[in-house]
Amino acid sequence: MQQTKLQVKYNTAPKRKLALVSLLLASFMALMDTTIVNIVIPDILTYFSVDLSKVSWVTTGYNLAFGILLISASKLADQFGRKKVFIGGLIAFTLTSLLCGISTSIQALIVFRILQGLTASFIVPVTMPIAIDIVDKNKKGLIIGVWGAVSGFAAALGPVLGGILSEEFGWQSIFFVNIPIGIITLALATFYLRETYDHNASKKIDYLGSITLTISLFCLTFSFAKASELGWSSQPIILLFISFLATFLLFLFIEKKAAEPIFPLNFLKVRTFTFSSLTLFILGVSLTSGTLLITIYLTNVMNFSSMKSGLIISSLAFSSMFTSIISGKFSDKLGGVKFSFFGMLGMCISTFLYATLNQDSSLYYIILLLCLTGLSLGMVIGPAMGSSIRQISENKVGIASGTINMMRAVGQALGIALLTTVLTMNISNYISIAKNESIEIVNNSKILKTEVKSEIISSLKSDTKITPSSNSIVTDKIKVAETKALQNSPEIYHAEIKKQFKQQEQESLKIFKEVSKSFSSNIDKAFSDTFILAGILSFFGIITSLFSDVNPKRKYKIYNL
Structure with missing residues (x-):
């Protein structure tokens, strides 16, 4: 087979397959880690006894560090050797997985x-250009489709595997699982990958960019x-936004002037x-609702175990694999x-439909929505x-992939x-509403005594979630008060005292059912509003x-940028 400057010869089909397996395993592992933590949050x-924002x-x-260095890593790999960068990234990824655990x-x-x-940013962007170099040119589209399928499936499978591992071995195991995978991949890559470069790439690195x-x-x-x-209008947040705008404009100016920019603006x-x-980019934002937000809802609101939540979310992973195969092929x-x-239409619809979920929603309905998200993701x-x-020259696929x-x-x-x-702010706002509604319910009771009302209101003000223990604290205090009243009263009044305190217990139980309903309803609204925002964002996709594409049946231009 005639080879270009970038191509290398893989003498036998088994070597090609093992080389591709090493690339797929590494890419799968790094991309799976973008979502695997969601289920164990x-x-x-x-x-660690910390809050959600931390x-x-x-x-x-992980995602930010991964995204920020992808372009730089692609550039380094094109210049100094993709295999070197890939293996270095694999070793470092395996070690940091151990440290996380x-x-x-x-x-x-x-x-x-x-x-x-x-x-991870030194692993993912080099896998596709190396893979394209391994196979024949007429299979380039197939390889891209396979990589797309693996990318989507890895991100979707993360919460599933995370749920199973954490339930059986603890949350630390989601990091330890990378160690054997990393070692196997490293061995395959060392023996079966060949070094490739972009021979047109300069050795200069755009540090300022x-x-x-x-x-x-x-x-x-x-x-x-x-x-x-x-707060959105606080001075630190405003300064951060100004800093973002200033540094981003500076980045564009540097890239326009740089001889070897980290992000060639002519790609645009x-x-x-x-x-x-x-x-x-918009798909990445949308995927948060189908993985992280749903995970939090299933585990924290519906009180499912990590394993059960992971198995439910597996419907997203497996449905995405189905459409990934079809879309990759055609x-x-x-x-x-x-x-x-x-696909983006389906993502948008499913995200808006998540806003209809409540704590009484059927499990089948949740799985149906996750399947719709998965099918859409795969497309x-x-x-x-x-x-x-498609229109990028082969020697620039590395930087484009990054x-x-x-x-x-x-x-x-x-x-x-x-x-x-947004979810944290919504929950805070709706919890305040639920507390006000609940206090009004308590104060409107004509049966509860003033001291019992005060006890319930005190319990409400300190809780962010109403549980059976919330009511038991109040009923325990009612029983203590009952015992004290019985001790200080003649026996002739005991029957009447018991009757009055029984009414107090029954009324408090009734009140807590109404209060629990108010809290549940408002928590659902907090998630609903967040899903609606995610749906609006996904609409732009x-x-x-x-x-996003040209007609492949017609002749189109290839840009050698």
Whole structure:
């Protein structure tokens, strides 16, 4: 077979297959870790005794670090060797997985997750260009489809595997599982991968571009994450937004002037690349509702175990695999627009339908919505990735691959930061409403004594969630008061005293049922409002998908940028 400068010879079919297996395993592992933590967030909350806004950084930190360095890692791999960068990333990823698993504080876990995300950015963007180099040119579309399918399936399967592992072995096991996978992948990559380069790439590295992009994205994500704590109009949040805007504009200026930019702005001239990247960015934001928010709802609101929640979410993973195979097979022939459009439409519809969930929702209904999300995800990710590089010359696929993966990862990071912040604020607001409604219910009771009302109201003010123990605390105090009254009264009045206190107990039980209903209803509204926001954001992906590809049956231009 005649080879280009970038191509290397894989002498036998088994070697090709083992090389591809190493790439798929590594990509699967790194992408799965973007979502695997979602299912164990309640366990980490309890283990370290911290709040949601802090724990969300275990996920956000990984996704942000992963997204920020993808382009830089792609550039380094093109210049200095993709195999070197890939193997270095694998070793570092395996080590940081171990460090995450043995973390003794939430601060340490966040730091190690950020480092793990940085190492993942040296794995994912190089897998596709190496894979394209391994197979024949006529199978390029198939490889892109397979990579898209694996990407979607890995992200969707994360919560499933996380739920099973955490239930059986503890939440730390979701990190330890990477160690044997990493070792196997490292062995395969060492023996069966061959080194490839972009021979047109310069050895210069755009340090200023990398630094300004990193600062810019950090400021934006951190502002979203801290808004619930400080308030959107607070001085620190406003300063973070201003810093984001200033550093992003500086980044664009640097990239325009740089001889070897980390992000070639002329890529934006390629319509298919630009709109596919935007579609994947919005997909990353949308995916948060189908993984993280639903996970929190199932575990914290519906009180399902991590394993049960993971198995429920598995419907998303397996349904995405089904459409990924179909879209990957046909999008290269039919074009990606049809698949991306209907996929984003399905994502938008399913996200809005999540807003209809309540604590009495049928399990079958939840699974149906997750299947719709999964089917939609599978229709988007492969075709959008294929469309993004369709008009990009082969020697620039590496940097293009890094960019599109960055867009999706940053979308996920921003989605997590924004939607968890909005959810936290919504829960706080609706809990306040529930407390006011509940206090009114208590005060309107004509049976409860003043001291019992005060006890219930005191319990309501200190609780953020009404549980059976909330009522038992009050009933226990009623019984103590009853015992005291009986001791201080003649026996002739005991029957009447018992009757009065029995009425107090029954009334308090009735009151707590109404109060519990108010709290449940308002918690559902908090999630509903958050899902509606996610649905509105995903709507823009429908628009961008319409411009994400060319007709592959017609002749189209290849840009050698």
